Amino acid sequence: xxxxxxxxxxxxxxxxxxxxxxxxxxxxxxxxxxxxxxxxxxxxxxxxxxxxxxxxxxxxxxxxxxxxxxxxxxxxxxxxxxxxxxxxxxxxxxxxxxxxxxxxxxxxxxxxxxxxxxxxxxxxxxxxxxxxxxxxxxxxxxxxxxxxxxxxxxxxxxxxxxxxxxxxxxxxxxxxxxxxxxxxxxxxxxxxxxxxxxxxxxxxxxxxxxxxxxxxxxxxxxxxxxxxxxxxxxxxxxxxxxxxxxxxxxxxxxxxxxxxxxxxxxxxxxxxxxxxxxxxxxxxxxxxxxxxxxxxxxxxxxxxxxxxxxxxxxxxxxxxxxxxxxxxxxxxxxxxxxxxxxxxxxxxxxxxxxxxxxxxxxxxxxxxxxxxxxxxxxxxxxxxxxxxxxxxxxxxxxxxxxxxxxxxx
Ligand code: GLC
Numbered sequence: 183x184x185x186x187x188x189x190x191x192x193x194x195x196x197x198x199x200x201x202x203x204x205x206x207x208x209x210x211x212x213x214x215x216x217x218x219x220x221x222x223x224x225x226x227x228x229x230x231x232x233x234x235x236x237x238x239x240x241x242x243x244x245x246x247x248x249x250x251x252x253x254x255x256x257x258x259x260x261x262x263x264x265x266x267x268x269x270x271x272x273x274x275x276x277x278x279x280x281x282x283x284x285x286x287x288x289x290x291x292x293x294x295x296x297x298x299x300x301x302x303x304x305x306x307x308x309x310x311x312x313x314x315x316x317x318x319x320x321x322x323x324x325x326x327x328x329x330x331x332x333x334x335x336x337x338x339x340x341x342x343x344x345x346x347x348x349x350x351x352x353x354x355x356x357x358x359x360x361x362x363x364x365x366x367x368x369x370x371x372x373x374x375x376x377x378x379x380x381x382x383x384x385x386x387x388x389x390x391x392x393x394x395x396x397x398x399x400x401x402x403x404x405x406x407x408x409x410x411x412x413x414x415x416x417x418x419x420x421x422x423x424x425x426x427x428x429x430x431x432x433x434x435x436x437x438x439x440x441x442x443x444x445x446x447x448x449x450x451x452x453x454x455x456x457x458x459x460x461x462x463x464x465x466x467x468x469x470x471x472x473x474x475x476x477x478x479x480x481x482x483x484x485x486x487x488x489x490x491x492x493x494x495x496x497x498x499x500x501x502x503x504x505x506x507x508x509x510x511x512x513x514x515x516x517x518x519x520x521x522x523x524x525x526x527x528x529x530x531x532x533x534x535x536x537x538x539x540x541x542x543x544x545x546x547x548x549x550x551x552x553x554x555x556x557x558x559x560x561x562x563x564x565x566x567x568x569x570x571x572x573x574x575x576x577x578x579x580x581x582x583x584x585x586x587x588x589x590x591x
Contacts, residue, residue, distance in 0.1 A: 186418040190385040191397060193256075193302055193359065194418065198452060198492055199485060200256035200304075201249040201478075202422055202461035204430040207231040207267050207282070209466040215431030218265050218312055219324055225313065229277070232267060236283040240468025242295035248475045249301070252482030253489060256302040258362050258459055261289060261351060263306075263431075264324045266313030270355070274346050277313050288468075293355040304360030304387070305351050309344065310367055316340035322367040337368060345375060352382035359385050362400075363392035389420065398457070412454060413498030419456040423447055424463075425477050432463035432471070441480050442578045446520060448481065449488075449580040453507035453518045455496035488542040488582040491516035500591060501529040513590055516542075519581040525573045527583075528555060532566040536585040539568060543581055546572075550585070 185192050204215045210231040211217040218228035249257060262268050268278040270289035279288055289305075296303040310324045311317040318335035319326035329335050352358055361379050373394040379386050388396040398418040401409050409421065424430045425444065427437040444460065451458045460481070462474045470478075494509035494516055501508065506529065507518040515536075517529065539548045548571070552564040571581065 187387075187397070191387045193385060194387045194398070194457065196493075197255035197302060198457050199254050199448070200258060200302075200457065200459045201245075201252070201254045202306075202424075202430075202459040203245070203257065203259040204263065204306075204424075204432075204461060204463045205288075206260055206263050206265065206269055206431065207235045208263070208265060209237075209432045209463065210234045212432055212434040212466065214429040214433060215260070215263055215463065216265075216324065217431075219326075225330060228265065229267075229313070232277070232282050234283075235279075235466060237288065237464075237466060237468030238284070240284075240288060240291070240464075242292040243299075245292070245464070245470060246295055246299055246301055248470055248478060250299075252478040253485040254460070254478075254482070256304060256359060257292075257296060258304040258306055258360065259289070259292065260306040260308075262308055262311070262347070264308045264310040264312060264365055266308075266311035266317070268347070270351065272347055272350055274343060274350070275314070289351075289355060297356050302359035302385075303355075303357075304362055305358060306362040306364060307344075307348065307351070308365040309363065310365035311340070314340060314343060316343060318368070320367075324365050325367060337370065341370075341372070341375075345378065348375065348379060349382070352379055352386070357385060358383045360387040360389070361392070362389050363396070366391055366393070387418070409451070414454045414496035415456050419451075419454075420459060421447075421451040421456055422459040422461060424461040425474060426461075426463070430461050430463055432465045438474075438477060441477060441484075444477075444481055445484050445578075445580050448485070449518050449582070450507065450520065452492045453496060453509055453516075454498075484543070484579050487544070488580075491518065491542060491582045491584070501532060503527070503529055510591070513587045515585045515587065515591060517583040517585065519571075519583070522571070522573055522576075522581065525569070525571045527568040527571055528557075529566040529568070530558060531561075532591065533563055534587055534589065534591060535566065536587045538584075538586045540584045540586075541572070541576075541581060542584055543576060543579055548583065 208217040271280045271287040316339040321327045389400045401421045494511035497510040505521045509516045539550045553567040
């Protein structure tokens with residue numbers, strides 16, 4: 183398989199599927215990670231949330247149990263979202279986790295568990311900051327409407343703060359596998375920031391929302407329609423998606439995407455060679471809510487049954503059947519079936535008969551034939567046809583077939 187980096191960052195390509203966690207004092211409101219912004223709260227109205235943040239049930243091993251059981255192979259957690267609250271014991275601010283009633287450094291606890299269990303840990307960090315006096319809040323997307331009393335907007339000084347905080351995160355918590363930048367609202371390139379991360383943490387994979395293009399292009403949810411028309415990714419790519427339809431942080435009474443929709447979304451990205459981050463927002467008590475853990479478990483159940491197909495390489499163009507994405511390892515081809523509209527599958531123009539076709543979803547063998555098909559009457563020779571797919575049984579999953587060919591296609 184191609185390597186994107188050929189260095190310590192290559193863990194990223196084999197990890198593929200990860201858990202995204204939006205966790206901060208906004209969980210107290212149980213509404214949205216942008217609680218302050220979306221409810222237009224002033225600092226004095228929002229910031230006291232920190233005095234109610236006491237995640238007494240936080241147990242990082244429990245989170246890791248859930249992630250591992252779901253087949254997830256890395257974690258990305260918010261260290262500072264747009265509210266500016268810091269979920270680690272930063273020496274550069276008082277607006278931080280160790281000044282809540284909980285009093286402990288939750289990032290240190292999580293990092294310890296991740297290192298002990300060999301789970302790569304990446305850190306989300308927002309440039310937009312509603313708290314820091316030097317951040318130039320100007321009413322752009324996700325910003326406060328303007329500077330607040332006492333603020334001294336100064337982008338350079340703010341970026342010194344960012345640099346100092348990223349240095350802390352890349353120095354005090356052992357191996358860090360990535361920095362996940364977000365919410366950059368100003369025009370300023372500065373490759374020295376990512377260079378510092380790479381120097382401190384050689385395995386860190388940095389996303390494309392920082393002050394230079396970074397290591398991996400990030401797409402959000404399925405909003406970026408261009409992702410659908412790409413046959414396969416030609417650069418390291420990561421898509422992220424929340425299980426909740428409304429929020430990334432914990433929301434009481436959240437509306438959820440269907441497991442089927444999420445499975446289709448995950449399969450589409452992974453089959454094209456990308457990575458996928460699926461997000462849940464832990465509660466103010468520090469738990470992943472049981473119904474949300476159950477969604478991860480159900481997706482993970484599918485993921486682990488078909489997972490070998492993602493350890494293969496994206497090979498667009500093997501078939502002109504546009505309902506199918508293909509991956510390949512050696513003589514084995516995996517067909518990922520999207521938009522299934524009938525129970526027969528034709529992989530035109532493949533004219534080789536596989537020795538075996540296995541439906542990875544449940545391990546059953548399917549019959550394959552080389553057939554002369556009426557729709558291809560203008561062509562010479564039969565092509566590969568797999569009739570009688572169990573479409574009714576598999577309605578809620580993406581079917582993935584393994585086709586073992588006697589020779590390379
Ligand atoms: C969306 C949300 C933001 C979240 C981000 C993750 O932009 O609005 O709060 O952090 O997605 O990519």
